[in-house]
Amino acid sequence: MVQAGSPPPAPAPEPARSLPRLGRRQLVPALAGLVVGALVTVLIFVLARRGDSTASAAGSPADRGTAMCAAVPVAEQVLPAVVTISAQRGAQAGTGSGQVIRQGGYILTNDHVISVAAGGGTVSVQYSDGSTSAATIVGRDPSTDLAVLKAADGAEGFPTIGLGSSADLEVGQPVVALGAPLGLSSTVTSGIVSALDRYVPVPGDGVTHHLVGAIQTDAAINPGNSGGALVDCAGRLVGVNAAIATVPNAVGVGGGGSVGLGFAIPIDLAKPIADQLIATGKPGHPTTGLQVQEIPPAVAKATGAPAGLFVLAAEGPAAKAGLRKGDVITEIDGKPAVSSEQIVVATLTRAAGDTIELRYQRAGTAGDATLTLAAAQ
Structure with a gap:
């Protein structure tokens, strides 16, 4: 609740x-x-x-089997x-x-x-x-x-x-x-x-x-x-x-x-x-340069669009990876793209210079992109 x-x-x-x-x-x-x-x-x-x-x-790790x-x-x-x-x-x-x-x-x-x-x-x-x-x-x-x-x-x-x-x-x-x-x-x-x-x-x-x-x-x-x-x-x-x-x-x-x-x-x-x-004084998480909006499966089915994350903006690292506004990201690191939180989590667990593998669709054509995370400005 x-x-x-x-x-x-x-x-x-x-x-x-x-x-x-x-x-x-x-x-x-x-x-x-x-x-x-x-x-x-x-x-x-x-x-x-x-x-x-x-x-x-000092001390050794807990013994296996110790209750x-x-x-x-x-x-x-x-x-x-x-x-x-x-x-x-x-x-x-x-x-x-x-x-x-x-x-x-x-x-x-x-x-x-x-x-x-x-x-x-x-x-x-x-x-x-x-x-x-x-x-x-x-x-x-x-x-x-x-x-x-x-x-x-x-x-x-x-x-x-x-x-x-x-x-x-x-x-x-x-x-x-x-x-x-x-x-x-x-x-x-x-x-x-x-x-x-x-x-x-x-x-x-x-x-x-x-x-x-x-x-x-x-x-x-x-x-x-x-x-x-x-x-x-x-x-x-x-x-x-x-x-x-x-x-x-x-x-x-x-x-x-x-x-x-x-x-x-x-x-x-x-x-x-x-x-x-x-x-x-700051966490220093890297950035993808992406702004995305989730496409619910029901909406995708009704419109014929692929389910995934609609790209609202692609700047910096995203633009360098070849992504554009209007693309639909369908996979993130080999897993279905279902939530914008997947992008957030990817930045929280990696550093600038690390990469994210993305699969996307643009006007009905599939493509792949390797996005290199950049340091936040």
């Missing part, structure tokens, strides 16, 4: 086929911030110090690097979670946790010992739902979180989630990796967040967990909790609590984006 005035998510492109139909369940855009007076979507954004030492990433991590040592190691985030602008406010990822007080979180404070609001962080600090927004990437903050006190005396690799994860592997669900700081839950490589589009406040290659987990995450850590049994950050699925209640409105289906942004995607935000 759409909660905050956001349109329901469009049919997911092919990576999203891995996102199973939830039957009577709804994807609640785990907008982890408990944002007052603004959040409504099919996905309920669930997920609304000091010192230069680094939390040890759960030993959560006590993980919590003792990781919680000092986890913060509760409060964002406010005017009458709107929200809370979420984050973790110190770099010395100097740099904190990684979800964009939807702090977006309410963008453009004139305030942000503060609370550490595990209860102390607080003002913070500023270093950079935002609404497309991937990531953001970086900088604590005014530099998070002095608090460790940075150890970083793992999401590429090493296996389905069934135990994990631990840490954050501030419902504003309850320093909360720890555990579970397993339920699935990998999910594509979850999450409608937000005027933007769609694209969780690409998301980690699915049954570790309990709730509103306020957004932006918080998903770690392996060695306490290494492997994902950033971002969204949950919920079950509609009797009147068809999604509930706000965990039903054991949570989604985290993989650290292998999040880290380079965070590094770029720290360096430049």
Whole structure:
């Protein structure tokens, strides 16, 4: 059920086929911030110090077959690097979670946790010992739902979180989630990796967040967990909790609590984006130069046009690849072109200089194009 005035998510492109139909369940855009007076979507954004030492990433990966991590040592190691985030602008406010990822007080979180404070609001962080600090927004990437903050006190005396690799994860592997669900700081839950490589589009406040290659987990995450850590049994950050699925209640409105289906942004995607935000304040995703409009199958059938993506404009890289306004893109990297989100996802997972293989039709004649992504201006 759409909660905050956001349109329901469009049919997911092919990576999203891995996102199973939830039957009577709804994807609640785990907008982890408990944002007052603004959040409504099919996905309920669930997920609304000091010192230069680094939390040890020592330890071996979780043993195969181990049902759960030993959560006590993980919590003792990781919680000092986890913060509760409060964002406010005017009458709107929200809370979420984050973790110190770099010395100097740099904190990684979800964009939807702090977006309410963008453009004139305030942000503060609370550490595990209860102390607080003002913070500023270093950079935002609404497309991937990531953001970086900088604590005014530099998070002095608090460790940075150890970083793992999401590429090493296996389905069934135990994990631990840490954050501030419902504003309850320093909360720890555990579970397993339920699935990998999910594509979850999450409608937000005027933007769609694209969780690409998301980690699915049954570790309990709730509103306020957004932006918080998903770690392996060695306490290494492997994902950033971002969204949950919920079950509609009797009147068809999604509930706000965990039903054991949570989604985290993989650290292998999040880290380079965070590094770029720290360096430049911008995510730096490449561009295709394309503007496209989906042609629904019913319209294609009625008009005799091919199903796919109608090219509204082809500039820069698209024009160099030979595409023109009026072309219909029918395949993207060998898969049927069914959603404009496929173009977006392609830019989020690649760098300038990488290529996308496209098949298109122009006046009834098929053609192929290799589009080389360019750096955004």
